[in-house]
Amino acid sequence: MNIAILLGSVRNNREGNKVGKFAKKLAEGRGWEVEIVDPVEYELPMLEQVYKQMKTPDEKFVKIHNILNNADGFIMVAAEYNHSIPPALKNLLDHYHQEYYYKPTAIISYSSGPFGGIRAAEQLKLICSELRTIPIPISLPISKSHESLNDDGTSVNGDYERRAEKFLNEFQWYLEALKNQREKRIPNN
Numbered sequence: 001m002n003i004a005i006l007l008g009s010v011r012n013n014r015e016g017n018k019v020g021k022f023a024k025k026l027a028e029g030r031g032w033e034v035e036i037v038d039p040v041e042y043e044l045p046m047l048e049q050v051y052k053q054m055k056t057p058d059e060k061f062v063k064i065h066n067i068l069n070n071a072d073g074f075i076m077v078a079a080e081y082n083h084s085i086p087p088a089l090k091n092l093l094d095h096y097h098q099e100y101y102y103k104p105t106a107i108i109s110y111s112s113g114p115f116g117g118i119r120a121a122e123q124l125k126l127i128c129s130e131l132r133t134i135p136i137p138i139s140l141p142i143s144k145s146h147e148s149l150n151d152d153g154t155s156v157n158g159d160y161e162r163r164a165e166k167f168l169n170e171f172q173w174y175l176e177a178l179k180n181q182r183e184k185r186i187p188n189n
């Protein structure tokens with residue numbers, strides 16, 4: 001399976017880097033091919049035009065399009081900002097549409113507080129529905145990410161790798177189910 005990991009924080013000293021590494025290790029642990037889409041690396045500007053309408057898209061937009069298009073599913077890494085997702089993640093998502101269709105999304109949320117960004121995760125599920133990427137029912141909230149994760153993207157005492165097992169099992173099921181069905185047909189096509 002090809003998995004695109006979408007990062008959404010562009011803050012200096014962001015925790016998002018660690019959480020992205022954690023997500024990458026989880027996905028690679030399942031034997032999946034992983035590409036990270038990091039708005040910082042791509043210096044993604046605020047949306048001026050969606051990708052589909054760009055006549056001569058800049059190379060970076062093409063590169064992201066290819067990664068999303070080739071993906072069988074997405075892991076979205078979302079911090080909680082004021083009970084919602086960070087603007088850079090929404091901005092990244094908004095540039096594309098068909099690239100997400102009928103593929104599953106697994107959400108890893110995090111925050112510096114005890115709730116691990118669950119409110120952001122719930123809001124992100126609504127956005128995913130409009131983008132026709134199917135958010136899997138389980139999400140993986142990481143509480144106090146600054147204390148729970150090490151800089152190399154492992155979790156302290158392996159706690160979150162253990163918690164991730166059911167989450168990954170469910171994601172894998174949706175990856176397989178939707179890939180099988182996409183190969184048969186796409187709705188309204």
Ligand SMILES: Cc1cc2nc3c(=O)[nH]c(=O)nc-3n(C[C@H](O)[C@H](O)[C@H](O)COP(=O)(O)O)c2cc1C
Pocket residue numbers: 009010011013014015016017079080081082083084110111112113114115116117145
């Ligand atoms: C603008 C802003 C709003 C935040 N709002 C919340 C919030 O509503 N709930 C929460 O638990 N943490 C909140 N936090 C704390 C973040 O979850 C925490 O700083 C996290 O590390 C942010 O991710 P980042 O470091 O990758 O940017 C907020 C942080 C920022 C910068």
